Amino acid sequence: KNEVEQSPQNLTAQEGEFITINCSYSVGISALHWLQQHPGGGIVSLFMLSSGKKKHGRLIATINIQEKHSSLHITASHPRDSAVYICAVGLSYNTDKLIFGTGTRLQVFP
């Protein structure tokens, strides 16, 4: 079993829909990262959080430490949100090491 699991693997949506991507992990963590990778490869950090909730524009990230679960929400989705979203966790006992999920591929159609 992977230490970081994302769901769903693939997601399609119509423009304007509310999107939720989930990340569950099985290890003790110092922080959780949400990353975005557009076709063509560049990876951008969206959020880094260790508790609670963060919001940036139409993106919201939440984390529940007790349940070892995080969600990334996109409100009023747009075709430019189409990308792969990657969850990564920093280990609490080795902050040098990040474990990455395999990503959720999101396609938003107009």
Added chain:
Amino acid sequence: IAGITQAPTSQILAAGRRMTLRCTQDMRHNAMYWYRQDLGLGLRLIHYSNTAGTTGKGEVPDGYSVSRANTDDFPLTLASAVPSQTSVYFCASREQGRVDSPLHFGNGTRLTVT
């Protein structure tokens, strides 16, 4: 430049050849990382460096070496490339020790070993 620069963008390499992937950052981050990304797998850590002069092994270090002579540069060397090293390689950096320091990634190097 602003951020992280990787070179080359892509490369086709014959098996057995030596290759160095370059990575330079201008953010004065202390920590730098090399990852490989393969279809169906998450990003996997090859090597890392917490500060100039020190390096460490990640999950998949075999066949790769790194050096960190200064803060800005973190080259990755394949001494004798093999086809299983065909992958997309990403360099990243962050300020280790700051809880609010996110990862910054380069644009990647697509390497094909034939």
